[in-house]
Amino acid sequence: MWFHVLNLRSKAVAWLTAGIGSFAALAVAVMLGAFEAMPKQQDAQFTPNETVDxxxxxxxxxxxxITSxxxxxxxxxxxxxxxxxxAEMTNLTARSTKDYYGVFHFxxxxxxxxxxxxxxxERDMALLPDLHPGMTEKLAYVWLVPANAAPTDALELLVTAKTYKPRDNLTGSPGxxxxxxxxxxxxxxxAQAAQQ
Structure with missing residues (x-):
């Protein structure tokens, strides 16, 4: 008799565990499906003469x-x-830097x-100068591309930014x-530039 009670109890535990596991798997699947179905966040669109932080x-x-x-x-x-x-660039950090080099990408x-x-x-034609904190400077970026890869109507550039951390997890230093x-x-x- 005790054997039957223990056997029933272990079967009940097995059924209960399987049910909870199945429910958890189903819940995770539904949540993942909901996240997949959510509309993707669009990148912000910046226009000429708009100030971007x-x-x-x-x-x-x-x-x-574009020119030849x-x-x-x-x-x-x-x-x-x-x-x-x-573009006009203002260094918002506390140090002089050339980190503007990686800000724009096609x-x-x-x-x-x-x-x-x-x-x-642009003010003195210096190549890759350090930009000093708080000083707004006008820069010219010049890329060479195959003529057939050059845009004709509009230029699109991705703007890359970084986040300040008072203390980085790996180095322990701010940056x-x-x-x-x-x-x-x-x-x-x-039109004139596009025809060159």
Whole structure:
């Protein structure tokens, strides 16, 4: 008799455990399905002359053009075009830095074909200068791309930002970490620039 009671009890525990496990698996599946069905968050869209706070930087996109001629110190070779993007940049950190180098990227199709940008400080044509805290400077980014990869109507750039951490988990020191896309700048190209 005790054997039957123990056997029934163990069967009840097994059924109960299986039921709870199945319910938990079903609940997880429903939650994952709900997250999948949620609309994806769209990247913010920035326009020319709109001021954008992107972590370390306050950015004001000014304009863009495409040319086959020399732009600043960069001369396209045959079959290439230069994409010139101008922006005001303000360093919001406490140190002088060249970290603006990684702020702007093309969408992947163009990015894979573009050479690394040359970046000029427009007031004195210095190449890749340190930007000092609190000083707004006008920069020109110049990329060389194959002529067939150059945009014709508008230029889109992804804006990369970082997050400040007073103490990083790995290094234990303060700094700017966790690159993420803050939004997309879309700039029209002038008819004259697009025909060059």
């Amino acid at each position: 992107a972590g370390q930087w306050r950015i004001k996109p000014l304009g863009a053009r 001629e020399k732009a600043f110190g960069v001369t396209p070779k045959e079959g290439q075009k230069a994409i010139v993007f101008e 969408p992947s199709a163009v990015d894979a074909q573009a050479e690394k940008p040359m970046i000029y400080l 700017w970490y966790n690159d993420h896309t803050a939004g997309i700048v879309r700039l029209p190209l002038s």
